Amino acid sequence: MTAGGGWSSGRRSTREIICDAGAGAAAGAIAATFVCPLDVIKRRLQVHGIPEVRHSGHKGSIIITSLQNILRTDGLKGMYRGLSPTLAALLPNWAVYFTTYGYLKGLLHSHVDSSGQLTFGATMIAASGAGAATAIATNPLWVVKTRLQTQGMRPEVVPYKGICSALRRIAYEEGVRGLYSGLLPSLIGISHVAIQFPTNEKIKSYLAKKNNTTTDKLSAGEVAIASAISKIVASIMTYPHEVVRSRLQEQGQVRNSETQCAGVIDCIKKVLHKEGLPGLYRGCATNLFRTTPSAVITPTSYEMIHRFLLRALPPDEKHSQAQPESDGHIKLQQENEGKGENSDTNLRYSQNPSNTRSPLFPLGGTESSFSTLEWVNFSSNQLSGPLPYGIWSLTAVRSLDLSDNSLEGEIPQGIESLYDLRAVNLRKNNFSGQLLEDLGGCLLLKSLDFSENSLSGGLPESMQKLSLCTFLSLRGNLFTQEVLDWIGDMGSLETLDLSANRFSGRIPNSIGDLQFLKELNLSTNQFAGGLPESLTNCINLLAIDVSQNLLTGTLPAWILKLGLQSVSLSSNKLSGS
Structure with missing residues (x-):
């Protein structure tokens, strides 16, 4: 997915920003609602490990067991715990990401390959910069989301009443450090988008060349295949950072815990010592299970909604640099008047x-x-x-x-x-x-x-x-x-x-x-x-x-x-x- 479908030199019209941010947030919200139950399970597996199986003789599926435990303890509402902060985080998340991504691609527009596309390295830089800006801007909301999704598993902790309650309590009890807990692994996690976006572009280019067409003419199915493969590749390569981030974000609720981690390195050491390498991939199967539908839903929804917004919103005349006169001639807006130009x-x-x-x-x-x-x-x-x-x-x-x-x-x-x-x-x-x-x-x-x-x-x-x-x-x-x-x-x-x-x-x-x-x-x-x-x-x-x-x-x-x-x-x- 590309912001606005094109590159600029960092100057983007209000209409373009609205279309990019609106389509991205809406598509993300649709996908988040669809996979929220799996996201809750993933977070709990990351933080608390494999759930105990009460029925002897048959281990059963971890996903099914987790679903049963959540339904038994929290009911249907527990399946969507943390959905509100997820949705609340998505609008600024995608607004910041697509705006920054488009701006950085514009700055890097001279770094293109023979086909006129941004090089793999340039796309990585743009994606990484946008990911870093997004992580810094929205980290407090993701902390709240993780706490709300996992709080039912710690009966000794007074539960948060909602997003605002969680933000106030975390800020009061833990300060700014609590709101930005897990930020370092989140920043390390920009490697995810740094891998996903360039890989996605390369797969789409391959499919377009194979079908003797261009990337913008790929079918929805082909776009979904490229998105799913790139997402799975990036997820497998970067998943350990998610485990570390989730444990650091969640541990702030527990006082005097012997298992508290002092930081990223300490968290990695404790996970490896207690659970071995599989501990860093706890919940990965569930994450991949939710990644596939999410990777299909998000780009498809984005393309449809983005197309609708482009047609529904009138062109931004103020941003346009040229307007037709009644005789069909182009009237150029001389924004550079007084600069000594002589036409x-x-x-x-x-x-x-x-x-x-x-x-x-x-x-x-x-x-x-x-x-x-x-x-x-x-x-x-x-x-x-x-x-x-x-x-x-x-x-x-x-x-x-x-x-x-x-x-x-x-x-x-x-x-x-x-x-x-x-x-x-x-x-x-x-x-x-x-x-x-x-x-x-x-x-x-x-x-x-x-x-x-x-x-x-x-x-x-x-x-x-x-x-x-x-x-x-x-x-x-x-x-x-x-x-x-x-x-x-x-x-x-x-x-x-x-x-x-x-x-x-x-x-x-x-x-x-x-x-x-x-x-x-x-x-x-x-x-x-x-x-x-x-x-x-x-x-x-x-x-x-x-x-x-x-x-x-x-x-x-x-x-x-x-x-x-x-x-x-x-x-x-x-x-x-």
Whole structure:
């Protein structure tokens, strides 16, 4: 699982943070509720060892025996002891984790492998840093959870009444040290996520390569398999630290106990002396038993909830670095005003016939200052020749505007290296060839304008990953083939302009999935069939233009009920009376 599905330079919109934290917390809460009984058993086995079997002759299953003991002493309520602090800890837990994880991945975005993915080591660093921040922020709540789950097994200890009661008593009786008991093994335990997350990414990459697809197109079953395997591997490798952490967190309830541990090393020595190596893996089988369903439930729930939130929450306009004007042009927000920039400067670069990658301006080499550029606006100049490949080395760029020039030739691949790109405007040039296959790698794109060029072929399927894009204009090109159903995956679109091309086939029903769509322009193409009734789902739609196509059938009555401000169906083959 990745935060927000992409990398940024640490600057994340409120919408992205809400989607990541909300989806993660909800998925974690679902999984925690499902496996809570097994979690209670695991904690008790870690702290108190194997339960005594009262019936002679048949040892039975440890899990079944533990369940029977809990039901006999605490009833059904005991099966869910500690669920409240678990759920209370999950929201800050995932909020801190995903925010920190996304931020660190953004800082490490230059450390990528040949496939454009973060290297194993970089992912380990990001996962470890996020795990450390999460452990420090939420340790008191996990202490409370452990105490509540195990307190019924110590009749001499006055039980806690709830989360607040436990927090107050621990703070009063044991101080800050009690609230952060077990923190050291928790920090050591970040090795768990440091192993789990990179392993998960590698397994998904393997499955994607095996199926000749990309990781974002893996099925729910394949994602679940990758998550389960990586979780099991990490759990087996790091489980001893959980035993030590649980015993240190729980022992604060007992006074003058000969078994109290002075610290991590002392706890390990006592466990090994009394129980041997199996003592460090006490409850591991139960943990693995609960790990598998949890590892399946959490990522699957996360993906579904995250997708829902992305569609339900409107795009964060304040955070967007580019907004479309009424004529479809991109209006760049000049947050860097007063920094001495001059967009009217006539910039030229030499065109070398033997080198199609001649630089627009000095890139690479000793000119390291260019790596900090965030806004580039060379629009309305006299730039000519091919677009240099080196333009994609400006990895910090968030807004790129080269519109209204005379640039020509094919656009070079490599745009996916601009991890933080929010807006790109190449309108009104002479670019030819196909649209960039790696365009879908710019997961943070909000505005995309390639209109008034000579681009041809079909739309790359990778564009379906651009779930944050609000503005897409490809008008005035030579695009052909059909517009596929995946267009509905671009769920944040507000403006979609594919006019003046050569698109054919039926207008896809999935356009009705674009709930935020306000303007739809498919005019001057070769679309056939009728208008999809799924457009009635676009409750924010204000303008439709499908003129000059090959649409047939009767004039749809429902189109007049959409509350449109503008509609054009002219020059088609529609009938009716």
